[in-house]
Amino acid sequence: MKDQHDMRGPGGGVSRRAFLKGSSAAAAATAMATGAGIAEADDKQTAVLGPEPSTISLNINGKSEQVKAEPRTTLLEVLRFQLNLTGAKPVSVDGSSGASTVLIDNKPAAANIMLAVDCVGKAIRTVESLGGDKPDAVPVAFVHNDAMQCGFCTPGFVVAMRSFLDKNPQATEAEIRQGLNGNLCRCGTYANVIQAALEVVKGGSRG
Amino acid sequence: MAKYSWPKRGTSALIDSSQDRIDGLEKATGAAKYSYDINPPRVLIARALGCPNAHCKIKSYDSSAAEKIRGVVKVVPMKKVGDEVRWQGDLVACVAGESEGAVAEGLAALKIEYELILDANGKVDVFVNEEDLGAAEAAGRTGKGGQSVQLEKEAPEGTNEDEFANQEIERLLKESAAVVKGYYGIQAITHMCLEPHGSTCLWDGDKLTANLSTQNVSGTPGQFAAPLGITAGDVTVHCDFIGGGFGSKFAADTWGVLAAQMAKETGRPVKLMLDRDVELKTAGCRPSGFINVTVGADKDGVVKVWDSVHWGTNGATAGGVGQGVIPYVFDPKNRRRVATTVVTNTSPSRAWRAPNHPQAAAMTQVAYDDIAAKLQLDSYDVFMRNLPSVSNGKADVYADQMKVAAKLMDWKAKWHAHGKGAAKGSIVSGLGMAIHTWGGGGHGSTCNCKVHPDGAVEVFLGSQDLGTGTRTCIAMVAADTFGLPLDKVKVNIGSSKYPPSGPSGGSTTIGGVSESTRRATTDALVKIFDLVAKKLSVDATKLEAKGGRIQVAGDATKGLSWKEACSLLGMMPLDVKATFTRADDNHLSSSQVGGVQMAEVEVDRDTGIVRMKKFVAVQDMGTIINRKTAKSQIYGAVIMGIAYALFEERIMDPVSGAFLNAEIATYALPRLGDIGEIVIELYEPDSEYNRGVVGLGEPPVISPGAAISNAVCNALGVRVPVLPMTSKRVLDAIEKGRKA
Numbered sequence: 001m002k003d004q005h006d007m008r009g010p011g012g013g014v015s016r017r018a019f020l021k022g023s024s025a026a027a028a029a030t031a032m033a034t035g036a037g038i039a040e041a042d043d044k045q046t047a048v049l050g051p052e053p054s055t056i057s058l059n060i061n062g063k064s065e066q067v068k069a070e071p072r073t074t075l076l077e078v079l080r081f082q083l084n085l086t087g088a089k090p091v092s093v094d095g096s097s098g099a100s101t102v103l104i105d106n107k108p109a110a111a112n113i114m115l116a117v118d119c120v121g122k123a124i125r126t127v128e129s130l131g132g133d134k135p136d137a138v139p140v141a142f143v144h145n146d147a148m149q150c151g152f153c154t155p156g157f158v159v160a161m162r163s164f165l166d167k168n169p170q171a172t173e174a175e176i177r178q179g180l181n182g183n184l185c186r187c188g189t190y191a192n193v194i195q196a197a198l199e200v201v202k203g204g205s206r207g
Numbered sequence: 208m209a210k211y212s213w214p215k216r217g218t219s220a221l222i223d224s225s226q227d228r229i230d231g232l233e234k235a236t237g238a239a240k241y242s243y244d245i246n247p248p249r250v251l252i253a254r255a256l257g258c259p260n261a262h263c264k265i266k267s268y269d270s271s272a273a274e275k276i277r278g279v280v281k282v283v284p285m286k287k288v289g290d291e292v293r294w295q296g297d298l299v300a301c302v303a304g305e306s307e308g309a310v311a312e313g314l315a316a317l318k319i320e321y322e323l324i325l326d327a328n329g330k331v332d333v334f335v336n337e338e339d340l341g342a343a344e345a346a347g348r349t350g351k352g353g354q355s356v357q358l359e360k361e362a363p364e365g366t367n368e369d370e371f372a373n374q375e376i377e378r379l380l381k382e383s384a385a386v387v388k389g390y391y392g393i394q395a396i397t398h399m400c401l402e403p404h405g406s407t408c409l410w411d412g413d414k415l416t417a418n419l420s421t422q423n424v425s426g427t428p429g430q431f432a433a434p435l436g437i438t439a440g441d442v443t444v445h446c447d448f449i450g451g452g453f454g455s456k457f458a459a460d461t462w463g464v465l466a467a468q469m470a471k472e473t474g475r476p477v478k479l480m481l482d483r484d485v486e487l488k489t490a491g492c493r494p495s496g497f498i499n500v501t502v503g504a505d506k507d508g509v510v511k512v513w514d515s516v517h518w519g520t521n522g523a524t525a526g527g528v529g530q531g532v533i534p535y536v537f538d539p540k541n542r543r544r545v546a547t548t549v550v551t552n553t554s555p556s557r558a559w560r561a562p563n564h565p566q567a568a569a570m571t572q573v574a575y576d577d578i579a580a581k582l583q584l585d586s587y588d589v590f591m592r593n594l595p596s597v598s599n600g601k602a603d604v605y606a607d608q609m610k611v612a613a614k615l616m617d618w619k620a621k622w623h624a625h626g627k628g629a630a631k632g633s634i635v636s637g638l639g640m641a642i643h644t645w646g647g648g649g650h651g652s653t654c655n656c657k658v659h660p661d662g663a664v665e666v667f668l669g670s671q672d673l674g675t676g677t678r679t680c681i682a683m684v685a686a687d688t689f690g691l692p693l694d695k696v697k698v699n700i701g702s703s704k705y706p707p708s709g710p711s712g713g714s715t716t717i718g719g720v721s722e723s724t725r726r727a728t729t730d731a732l733v734k735i736f737d738l739v740a741k742k743l744s745v746d747a748t749k750l751e752a753k754g755g756r757i758q759v760a761g762d763a764t765k766g767l768s769w770k771e772a773c774s775l776l777g778m779m780p781l782d783v784k785a786t787f788t789r790a791d792d793n794h795l796s797s798s799q800v801g802g803v804q805m806a807e808v809e810v811d812r813d814t815g816i817v818r819m820k821k822f823v824a825v826q827d828m829g830t831i832i833n834r835k836t837a838k839s840q841i842y843g844a845v846i847m848g849i850a851y852a853l854f855e856e857r858i859m860d861p862v863s864g865a866f867l868n869a870e871i872a873t874y875a876l877p878r879l880g881d882i883g884e885i886v887i888e889l890y891e892p893d894s895e896y897n898r899g900v901v902g903l904g905e906p907p908v909i910s911p912g913a914a915i916s917n918a919v920c921n922a923l924g925v926r927v928p929v930l931p932m933t934s935k936r937v938l939d940a941i942e943k944g945r946k947a
Contacts, residue, residue: 088237186400
């Protein structure tokens with residue numbers, strides 16, 4: 001299989017710390033594709049991914065998606081270029097803007113500093129999961145309180161708020177001002193974002 | 208009666224109401240597609256490399272290794288060998304490839320040698336410390352930026368005018384009850400659009416579609432066409448959503464044209480968005496401004512004489528804050544103002560929300576506040592007493608707005624003389640205010656309105672929604688004209704193939720698009736009235752469009768539903784175009800606003816940290832279309848103002864000319880927890896509603912720097928002269944005050 005290389009295989013300059021362990025390259029591929037527990041696999045042999053892209057399976061918004069990823073491919077690149085999920089935005093090099101925020105196993109994470117292969121076996125939720133015919137209370141409150149201007153930071157903010165309010169459904173204004181500082185907005189929507197959060201708390205709605 | 212008009216105040220379900228933006232859910236759920244988000248099949252990712260040096264020549268260029276990288280498809284130099292580079296981040300080469308990783312590898316494999324340009328001492332010939340006027344002069348970096356002298360007394364015949372001005376200013380200062388010699392300034396900042404500049408370009412034969420992140424869809428096709436050797440008619444510029452512009456995105460830019468070129472040469476779509484650091488280093492910044500001023504006032508704090516020299520930089524091209532805005536809004540009868548330009552090794556500036564005004568306010572209204580401090584007067588009284596000298600004829604509006612703002616701030620109860628407030632531990636609090644002005648008249652705009660026989664309504668404008676809510680306002684205007692609910696109008700903007708509208712800058716959009724949309728929809732309605740009048744044998748001039756019906760005013764039984772009325776059109780849709788130009792006599796839009804802002808801060812004397820406690824913004828804007836998005840503009844402007852007052856600045860290394868904080872993590876900006884309480888008051892007596900629509904984007908962003916600086920000064924009793932008021936600058940000012 002062209003996708004798998006020996007640890008010291010040709011062009012093996014690209015490697016990563018999180019080695020995928022399996023009894024064979026094929027097993028590794030299966031483990032990746034199914035998200036089966038990697039830790040349980042024996043360590044007789046070690047398969048290394050890359051530098052060529054491999055097909056991996058990611059659980060995104062409740063659906064299993066087959067994508068191609070090199071070891072260095074970020075989750076954000078996969079979302080945006082292969083799955084047309086462009087809600088999460090590339091803004092900073094290090095995740096400090098919060099614009100690429102997604103939920104990984106229900107925890108907010110910056111998709112632009114996550115490697116796609118590290119997300120195998122995890123539940124990834126993007127802002128698009130909060131839309132559709134019956135949008136979540138958080139984006140609805142963003143609209144109602146006009147908590148957006150250019151809107152480029154908004155999807156990341158929405159995901160971060162959904163996560164924050166899931167953990168703090170009765171958050172006070174002071175807690176909201178304390179708890180949502182991971183997302184940068186340039187247009188200056190913070191005052192409206194605070195109101196949106198308060199509206200969700202008041203409505204008691206959970207996504 | 209005017210041919211075109213707004214509904215009488217209070218009679219419309221839409222105009223002057225609060226509406227959710229019609230594209231809000233798209234934005235909030237990630238469905239909105241920005242230029243960055245458009246990924247046609249087989250799209251190549253391109254990234255441009257910024258020069259690491261601030262002043263050098265390209266010595267050699269070798270892309271052979273980069274071209275061999277797996278996944279790299281195209282490598283293009285953006286400078287020639289021998290070209291001079293004058294600021295760090297100026298683009299030197301571009302790599303396009305199959306993936307972000309491949310492009311990153313390709314960029315790293317580029318071999319470009321640079322020859323630093325040295326001065327006589329063998330050091331890199333850079334100058335970036337524009338704050339230091341003496342150093343700028345010594346480095347030969349200064350130029351004349353214009354000057355203006357205004358004196359009550361005329362120079363006697365035969366006297367030298369300059370000498371007379373010197374004498375007069377000296378005399379007036381001597382006669383003044385209080386004289387302040389001040390130094391103030393404001394550092395350069397960037398635009399920091401969260402969506403960087405760039406485009407996704409693709410060709411269909413000889414036709415180019417440029418999905419450009421732009422404030423100027425109608426004005427950019429020609430900028431692509433000329434260098435590509437095609438006509439503007441062969442170019443479609445498309446931008447449904449833009450992730451921030453703030454004045455920096457009016458052009459196709461070299462990198463936009465390059466994306467189109469690369470797409471042509473590779474036969475594949477190309478996406479070229481600037482990297483964050485390059486975005487900050489090369490794609491937009493606001494000029495700095497610094498001033499030395501001597502002000503004389505009478506015992507009541509009324510300024511009698513102003514004498515200033517100010518300087519600042521546009522970057523590598525000469526310029527800076529012009530002399531015309533000094534002192535800001537106030538224009539005392541005796542004043543001399545001199546502007547000096549400084550050339551630095553930084554990227555040329557671009558228009559930044561209310562060009563020159565925020566700097567002018569922050570350089571001059573602080574001096575008015577220092578007069579109050581010196582005389583131990585209430586700053587409010589000093590601003591009020593100086594209102595007769597405002598240059599825009601709005602003294603009464605300011606006076607009224609000041610009263611409203613003071614009430615909302617509870618100014619009188621909170622006021623203490625500068626530096627005389629009670630401290631809570633190391634925390635002192637203070638109040639400050641400032642006033643501003645802006646034009647905001649509408650730009651030229653054409654609207655095409657189509658009404659279909661089935662009742663569908665579409666409007667088309669080559670405009671764009673920067674996030675101000677333009678799309679929603681257009682829908683509100685059109686729906687109001689036809690008496691329809693908001694969701695019955697389809698708004699089409701964001702394409703250069705639609706009838707042209709001006710670029711969205713200078714707060715000109717809302718005036719322009721509401722004028723053209725009202726005109727086109729009114730013209731269309733008149734035609735529909737004619738058909739209905741004929742059908743029902745009634746007088747067309749007696750008809751109204753209300754509640755989804757065309758009916759005789761005051762008699763709902765005589766009328767047709769909107770759908771029935773439109774069916775009278777027959778087979779073909781009604782297609783009407785109307786144009787507004789600035790020269791038009793009109794009743795729908797206006798220009799010139801004032802605005803008053805007040806800040807309350809807490810300053811920790813031990814740490815130098817300034818916290819926003821409360822901010823009040825009172826703003827006039829003529830007829831309001833959408834109250835909700837209007838308020839958002841003011842909230843946003845105030846928060847942007849807090850940013851440049853307390854957080855953000857471009858930090859340059861004076862030795863290398865490197866831009867040291869060109870990443871999100873190091874370029875300080877306020878977060879949600881930093882803004883305090885913000886109170887917005889729309890100033891809207893009937894005279895405002897009746898004068899027509901005025902743009903709102905710029906005015907409220909002007910005053911925060913001065914207002915917050917004045918509040919910090921009121922708290923501490925010493926001036927922190929330069930913005931942003933970082934803890935270091937605050938502690939330095941406290942220390943200096945202690946020594947003095």
